Amino acid sequence: MKEAQPKTTAATVADVARLSGVSKATAARVLGGYGTVSDKARDAVMQAAQALGYRPNELARSMTTGRSGTIGVVVGDIENPFFGSAVRGISDVARASGFNVVLANSGEDVAAERMAIETLVAKRVDGLIVSPAQDSAIGHLEDIGHAGRPLVLLDRAIAALAVDSVTADDRQAAEAVTRLLVEHGHRQIAYVTACDTPTHLYRDTRDILTASVRERIEGFLQVGAQAGIADMPRWVRLGANTSDAARRLTIDLLGEATPPSAIIASDSLIALEIFKIAREQGIAMPDGLSLVTFHDAAWTAVTTPPVTVVRQPVYDMGEAAARMLIERLNGETCAPRRLILPTQLVERASVAVPGTDAAGPRIRRL
Amino acid sequence: MKEAQPKTTAATVADVARLSGVSKATAARVLGGYGTVSDKARDAVMQAAQALGYRPNELARSMTTGRSGTIGVVVGDIENPFFGSAVRGISDVARASGFNVVLANSGEDVAAERMAIETLVAKRVDGLIVSPAQDSAIGHLEDIGHAGRPLVLLDRAIAALAVDSVTADDRQAAEAVTRLLVEHGHRQIAYVTACDTPTHLYRDTRDILTASVRERIEGFLQVGAQAGIADMPRWVRLGANTSDAARRLTIDLLGEATPPSAIIASDSLIALEIFKIAREQGIAMPDGLSLVTFHDAAWTAVTTPPVTVVRQPVYDMGEAAARMLIERLNGETCAPRRLILPTQLVERASVAVPGTDAAGPRIRRL
DNA sequence: AAGCGCAAAGAGACCGGTCTCTTTTAGGAA
């Protein structure tokens, strides 16, 4: 048994070169797959590499080439199936193009997001895909550009930032949802979101720092106002960013003097909590309470009643973001593209005319 | 405006040293936070770094130190909420200890898994956490050890591999679930899993290459046999690895001459499909069909009826895996630890005595 | 005043690749 390979330290090109009796440069050419080498030399090098169990050091490679073959992704919460799908879309495209994905969780916290981005840039990822927690503090996002790395915003565009973005048509979707409820006769419609302000209170759409949510609330308010509903802003509820918070908030909401007859949930995690509470409190759905949620999570089709949802093309959004980023990495220099993908209102059975037993007139809307 | 910073290329320690009038070594000491430096020098260097917008190159740093501050994670499918939670657990612990997470998807394909691991090792991650798709081909897993990186197996242990692992007590859980069903009077109990063999047919537990699933099936078969149910193996169904496949398989299963009166789903994605089909076909649950699933996915509490599940401490498993890995990185050299976390049978209302209207006798089991 | 010890700073090798530039070798044309 002559397996006596030094094991103390991994084999390098220099080691392989020495064993195969060629120069370091030639060995590097073979192992790195560039330049021209004779068949004879190639064979010798390959054999030596095999014998030594040579594994390239991608770190060293990246340092000289300046490319790491890695894209950084910063999302709010991977546990949220919304981001789960998006990340899957990203990583499928990435892999197909030979890129790796480094994932970081921001927990929707700007400070954490800033740190994550700093680390990723320091690690020399080739580019980044970020779902920015807020669109007010954008210094750290601009830094990405300064560092010469392309950035693609996912799910949340930022007007002040001239970079590629992929979002769903949140505004339009919110309008459609609100209109659907209004047309069913609802006048007390609440909008519940994980998004928050320092005061936990809603006063102005300018206080909402998450772009997608702001758009939705604007659409919600506008359609409500158009329908002649007074004091729409009072129906906006912020801070449902954990299941506990969502719970407490919903219970308070339903216990108010004039509770809502319909709730719009800003994500499927919130919708789930609302669903649970309605069930616990014996509120019949949709008669006692109508519910619509953003994000067509898998479970929404399977409840009783199944939930009417805004279907966002989440996986596709991830794919598109990755594709745009990789185009930039391949030298694309066109003006920033703001891709807005259409959504789909999937009517199931969680919306009814308030206070009736029947599911009410089936009104088709897109 | 004297912002004329060269912008062509990022500032390096050498640049900072030059501007601040100290040696490269001193500048490096300040910027790298090691060695001893005078306050005067420190100030000068910091100021220069500020002026030049210096950002450390983590790549170069990793190359000399040999540590990248990164842990690699390879899972079957991030879109599966099971892995979503686990990854969240991993990344929370990682971040708290100053590590980054590089995520790779294997799609439960060994070849993809091998490639992912190879890349991660080449990128010099400090250690890996892997959910191995199969426990037959383990060469690429052994290579991780050869490369001097610790490995922790997540959710699926491999007897032949002497490394740390974190799993749920799958065997025990499967036994409890099967016993629950048997005690309710079920004799036709099917087990549906995403796991597959080349023939798509189940013949022997040795054909099952995913450790956790094998354990479960063994427990399932044993309890069934003990209860005197003949030909248990015929109830094992493989290959429900996409929602389409799960669908087709379930439809076939329910259409057989003697359909099952109860189904055990190996993961929540499969359970969801089964639920959908039952609803479509007008099969009342639990009277017409009992259902139990592994993984306490959020939605299982909210359906009608809510689903009886095996609660696995998924987030905790991720946390534990990360913790064990980091211990190894900090020099822990004890014998491989095989951590098996207990599960919990959460009885809800999807299990009943077959063919009755009532939910049957409520039998407590753990 | 000489000697000692330690903090602070500098010089330069090193990590493991890539890549430019130079030198050697081989093959074909004149």
Next chain:
DNA sequence: TTCCTAAAAGAGACCGGTCTCTTTGCGCTT
């Protein structure tokens, strides 16, 4: 046979940090 050209191989700088080893400078002892 000589010359020219292109392919193949080699030498060594370089990427941007870390780190060892050496030198310098200062305060303190005796």
